[in-house]
Amino acid sequence: MSKITLTCSGCSCFCDDIRIEAGSTLKLIENICARGAALFASSRDPARRGRTRVGERDVSLEEAVTEATHLLRYARNPLIYGLGSSTIEAQKTAIEIARRLGAVLDSSLSLGLGEILKSILEKNLPSCSLLDIKDSAGLLVYWGSNPAHTHPRHLSKFTYYCYSDYDPSGWQPKNVVLSSVDIRESEFTSLCRPKFKLKPGGDLAFLEAVLERGDDLPEARQFRELLMKAGFAVVFCGDGLGRSLGGDTNVFCEMVAKANSVEGAKVAVIPMLSEPNLMGLGRELFEETGSVGSVSFAGTVRHGPECSFTEQVKGAVPDVLLCVGSDPYAVFPQALMSRLSQADIICVDSFTTLTSERAAIRITTAVAGLESEGAVLRMDGEKADLTRFSAGPYPAETVVLQRLLEGLG
Amino acid sequence: MTPEMDGLPLTILTYSDIHLDIARQKHGWGDAYQKLAAIVRLSPADMKKMGLADGGAISLRSEVSHIVVEARGEKTIEAGTGVMPASLYTGYLLADVEHMTAAGLSLIGVVAAVSTKAPTPLNEILPGADHE
Numbered sequence: 001m002s003k004i005t006l007t008c009s010g011c012s013c014f015c016d017d018i019r020i021e022a023g024s025t026l027k028l029i030e031n032i033c034a035r036g037a038a039l040f041a042s043s044r045d046p047a048r049r050g051r052t053r054v055g056e057r058d059v060s061l062e063e064a065v066t067e068a069t070h071l072l073r074y075a076r077n078p079l080i081y082g083l084g085s086s087t088i089e090a091q092k093t094a095i096e097i098a099r100r101l102g103a104v105l106d107s108s109l110s111l112g113l114g115e116i117l118k119s120i121l122e123k124n125l126p127s128c129s130l131l132d133i134k135d136s137a138g139l140l141v142y143w144g145s146n147p148a149h150t151h152p153r154h155l156s157k158f159t160y161y162c163y164s165d166y167d168p169s170g171w172q173p174k175n176v177v178l179s180s181v182d183i184r185e186s187e188f189t190s191l192c193r194p195k196f197k198l199k200p201g202g203d204l205a206f207l208e209a210v211l212e213r214g215d216d217l218p219e220a221r222q223f224r225e226l227l228m229k230a231g232f233a234v235v236f237c238g239d240g241l242g243r244s245l246g247g248d249t250n251v252f253c254e255m256v257a258k259a260n261s262v263e264g265a266k267v268a269v270i271p272m273l274s275e276p277n278l279m280g281l282g283r284e285l286f287e288e289t290g291s292v293g294s295v296s297f298a299g300t301v302r303h304g305p306e307c308s309f310t311e312q313v314k315g316a317v318p319d320v321l322l323c324v325g326s327d328p329y330a331v332f333p334q335a336l337m338s339r340l341s342q343a344d345i346i347c348v349d350s351f352t353t354l355t356s357e358r359a360a361i362r363i364t365t366a367v368a369g370l371e372s373e374g375a376v377l378r379m380d381g382e383k384a385d386l387t388r389f390s391a392g393p394y395p396a397e398t399v400v401l402q403r404l405l406e407g408l409g
Numbered sequence: 410m411t412p413e414m415d416g417l418p419l420t421i422l423t424y425s426d427i428h429l430d431i432a433r434q435k436h437g438w439g440d441a442y443q444k445l446a447a448i449v450r451l452s453p454a455d456m457k458k459m460g461l462a463d464g465g466a467i468s469l470r471s472e473v474s475h476i477v478v479e480a481r482g483e484k485t486i487e488a489g490t491g492v493m494p495a496s497l498y499t500g501y502l503l504a505d506v507e508h509m510t511a512a513g514l515s516l517i518g519v520v521a522a523v524s525t526k527a528p529t530p531l532n533e534i535l536p537g538a539d540h541e
Contacts, residue, residue: 038431048437111511149427184422184492185485200420200490200516239425243511274425314506329536330433331495333503333514335474337536352437354536 003030007386009085009369010036011151012273012379013158020389026370033152042351043367049394050352052363061363061395061403068346068361069407071320075344078103079318081309082326084275086397087374087386091281093401094324095288100408102298104318107281108326109293110308112239113271115249117282118292120269120381124253126260128234128268130158130380135165135175139230143181144203144240145272148188151379154272159234160191179226181206182240196223203244207251211258227259227267238272247305270380275326279377313339322346322404325365325397329354348400365397372396416522417459419491421449421469421502423515426494438497438531446496447478447528449521455489456482459523468524471502471517476529491521501534 006018010033019030026040042048051058054067072078078101083091098105109117119125133140140159147154155161163173180192183202189195196219198206209220210227227233235256245252259267273279282292289295291303305311309328312318316339323345329337330353347359350367366372369386371394376384432441449467451459459480461467467480469491476498486492493499495514502517503509 034431035427038434042435045435048435111514146424149430150425152427184424184490186424200422240515243515246511310509310511314509330438330497331500333500333506333509334497334534334536335504336506336509339506351434354438358536 004389006389007369007384008032008036008039009276009367009376009386010039012276012279013151013153014276014376014378014384015153015157016384017157026389035152039367040370043370048351050356050362050364054361061400064361064363065400065403065407068322068363069404071344071346071361072097072101072322072404073408075101075103075320077317078320078322079309079312080105080322080324081107081328082324083107083281084109084273084278085325085368086277086281087368087372087376088277088280088284089374090324090396090398090401091277091284093398093405095284097322097401097405097408098295099297100405103322104294104296104298104307104312105285106294106307106309106312107278108275108331109278109282110305110310112242113237113273113278114242114282114293115245115247116237116242116252116269117271117273117279118286119249119253120271121283121286121292125249125256125269126267127270127380129382130270130378131382133159133234134162137176137230137232137234139177139179139226139233141179141181141227141233141235142188142192142272143235143237144183144242144244145236145238146182146186146188147236147272148186150238150272150274154236177226177230181223194222194226201244203241204251207255210255211251228262228265230267231264232266233259233268235267235269236272237269239274273379277376279379279381280375283377283381310336313337316340316342318343320344320346322348323355323359324348324401325350327353327355329358348397350394350397363400364394365400366392366394368397372398374398416468416470416520417455419451419455419469419489419519419521421491421493421499421517421519423493423495423499423517429494429496438535442496443528443531446494446498446531447476448481448493449478450481450483450486450492452486452488452490453482453484455521456480459521461523466524466526466528468522468526469502469519470522471504471519473504474502476501476534477524477526478528491519497531497534498529
């Protein structure tokens with residue numbers, strides 16, 4: 001039987017070499033990682049998919065859309081959250097819905113890497129393609145990131161393990177240093193030499209020391225020398241760094257700029273985005289509003305921490321939450337989410353989640369990259385196209401959002 | 410003050426755990442999720458100080474919340490630190506909504522003590538369940 005090639009939508013690597021037997025029931029999949037395999041397997045489990053419903057009643061898509069449109073049209077303070085797993089087409093439609101409603105729109109970027117992504121889009125941080133790295137970069141630094149858990153094929157497909165020349169033992173690539181900066185040791189950091197272990201919340205102090213300010217830390221000196229002598233170095237930033245810096249990336253940008261000022265040096269930054277298409281959402285929002293998230297379309301477009309999901313929910317501001325492909329009830333503290341008890345929730349998701357179980361209206365959608373198609377951006381900003389492997393009973397997220405938009409008039 | 414308050418101060422570091430993510434993706438919020446989430450990894454020194462063996466029950470009390478989880482020793486962890494996958498368990502410990510920050514989601518201050526109870530069942534900490 002012939003095989004077809006798919007792009008996996010399991011994380012922001014969007015691996016484009018997934019091979020499946022045509023017409024199969026998603027068995028005998030080649031090249032897929034554990035995260036992607038779990039996504040593919042659960043897409044075939046009816047218990048994980050759930051049904052479209054209003055309250056406890058199963059309804060047609062048309063009825064769910066009509067009810068959702070009604071809630072949104074009369075919302076005083078609508079909040080749209082999620083979209084990190086959505087295609088660019090769906091993200092654009094959601095932004096248009098937010099504009100039409102005067103809603104606040106936010107994603108998980110406000111929890112970690114939003115400001116680093118914004119600095120990249122503003123050209124304050126240089127970036128590069130993942131395809132530029134193999135056999136070229138002399139230093140790979142994973143900062144506040146554990147790719148073994150978040151992006152399982154990152155090292156083998158794009159970075160350390162894809163290099164051509166290995167040492168005689170065959171275990172380690174030659175001509176490249178794998179390093180990490182993190183607050184804890186892990187199976188991943190055990191591969192890194194050298195590795196830099198920071199105190200919790202110590203990223204800013206470490207950056208200052210690398211810039212020869214503040215305390216003189218021997219580790220910072222070692223890191224500075226490593227970066228300056230590397231030639232081409234790539235820093236992969238994880239949520240750990242983003243959260244620790246708390247939205248202020250100036251010192252990090254300064255460190256990268258200083259490293260790049262050394263003759264022959266080229267330091268690039270790639271965000272290890274925690275949801276597959278956060279790059280797509282960030283870029284779309286940035287082009288439309290100048291911000292990658294936490295945007296209010298009420299009156300004049302504005303953005304800032306007060307428009308983040310956390311701050312909006314803290315103040316019990318939203319009366320209607322449109323949640324798309326995200327599960328805030330599983331991510332945010334229960335004490336915070338309890339402040340949404342008076343809000344009506346509309347959940348558009350491919351799977352049953354804690355949020356969908358609490359939603360007044362729940363619309364089950366196709367899994368992008370398996371049951372529906374669309375465009376996405378990899379973590380390095382390269383475009384990828386998701387294709388449809390098989391038709392399912394569920395509508396594409398883009399179709400659902402388009403109908404909501406049309407329903408708003 | 411309860412006896413459990415006279416415990417060991419710990420900073421809990423949370424991280425994204427692929428095994429937990431896969432359990433949630435494939436099976437939702439059930440036994441597999443609880444088994445992987447209700448675990449704290451501690452330094453051997455802290456395990457010894459508390460008289461805990463691998464698999465022993467430990468209570469973690471934040472300012473207003475309290476859970477019981479399983480303790481495991483791990484030699485790479487420093488004394489005074491506990492490591493847990495980010496989950497509903499760590500979310501339950503974070504109850505100071507007014508001072509909640511993104512960084513604060515990854516670092517949680519608790520007081521730890523040996524417990525005789527079984528790990529807190531997931532259904533007691535699901536959103537909507539009453540906080541202490």
